[in-house]
Amino acid sequence: MDSSYQHVFVMRHGDRLDNFEPDWAKTASRPWDPPLFQNGVVRAFRTGQRIRTQSTFPIHRIFVSPFLRCIQTAIEVVAALSAPKDLPSIDKLKLVKVGIEYGLCEMMNSVAIWPQVSPKDGKFDFDISALEAMFPEGMVDHNVEPICKEMPKWGEPVEDCRERYVKVVKALADKYPTENLLLITHGEGLDTTFSAFFKDATVHKVDYCAYVELRREVSSKDGDIVETGEYEVVLSHGQTGIRFSHDPAIIPTPV
Template sequence: MESPKSNMDDGYQNIFVMRHGDRIDNFEPLWVSTAERPWDPPLVQDGMIRAFRTGQRIRSQIGFPIHRVFVSPFLRCLQTASEVVAALSAVNVDPNAMSSKDVPSIDKSKLKVSIELGLCEMLNSVAIRRELAPKDGKFDFTISDIETMFPEGMVDHNVDMVYKELPKWEESVEGCRDRYVKVVKALADKYPSENLLLVTHGEGVGTTFSTFYKDTTVYEVDYCAYVEMRREVSSKDGSVKAGDYEVVLSHGQAGIRFSHDPVSYEPVISQSPV
């Protein structure tokens, strides 16, 4: 664990794990027939609005700042994160604003953004139709290009990714779930004095919820639904002591359908593409 900021008071670290907004191929089925990257759909306009509104809701309901945002390299997650960041960082909060286009000014000092490859989509034919995946199994992302989607000065280029490269195509479902849990824990441990927002895919949200909210079976995760967690963190003599993760049931969980029982977790992607 990195040492916390010297002015940090003993308290809680808060972590949000959010699904992206409404993806275009679920609303326009013919989109994939002409798309250059059919495995990497963007958001529809309603998805942009939903993401911005979710950012506004988080900002208005929590009594603490979000310090860092980590995001999957897939376009739908990047666009979601961009809208959420605009809502969280708007200098003047307009309750009638519908998207980042309605935000005249952003405070770039409010938070930092980083790409995390470990938050990526489940790279197998369960989540991505085989005929839509790259023929060579290599998913092409240019980090320097996708970082330009965020306001200049907001991207933290000094952050080392937990996963230095993408998983290999046809990773196992269990391997993917382990990956999501590993990334959540690793990022939380790396920044114990900061509150984090992780923008990922439906499987990542469902896995996080069922892992940290024991004996839970997740059936479906809506667009922009999120898991809110916290843990007690204290510092003494330069070292950090962290408690167990606690899931905070909040408005974000309204979009997560689950039951409390020891039945094995069913992949949320079985309901709709993630």
């Protein structure tokens, strides 16, 4: 029986424009879907470089929220992951496959999306074909079936959203157990994932382009997966942009 590790990175998008240019939303056609600020573009590429240089394994697939800031983050990250040391190559880019996943989207409620910018009818429309076309030719895997077939409904309870994030992370990992994944999502998605898999930790802040690496042992026999281990959070790469503390242990008082 052969054993190896599956690695799953969960990452927040880069700096969003509306947090640096507050007046942007006043004239935007989609004020609830801001693009990246220029600093966010640079940060996304550099984060991809960091993951690439610190990892001894390749990233095979990237799944990304349909929000524009996440798509733009993914474009920069995969370029950094795929570029050889000498010159960028389109053939190298084709090594990383991309899929858009509704389940990685923002919390669909007024906690995450201001009521003054959200669609009045509660419908968030995404032209998936247009978003896919933003990636280099051959990078998008059109045969991928998303875990969530459609966007969550507006007014999604916070707890339902947190359950969604954990469910989607596990489902994608189980769907591709022999591949290493990078999931690009939103602040709450990363906060929830870190808290779910790193026990007794309280997250205080999640920076733009922060990420967490999960890994688990995967055993196979004759090419078929027969067993998967428990997820563990890898912290050996130093600061990943998540600020947290360990909850104090509760020691029972002697009777």
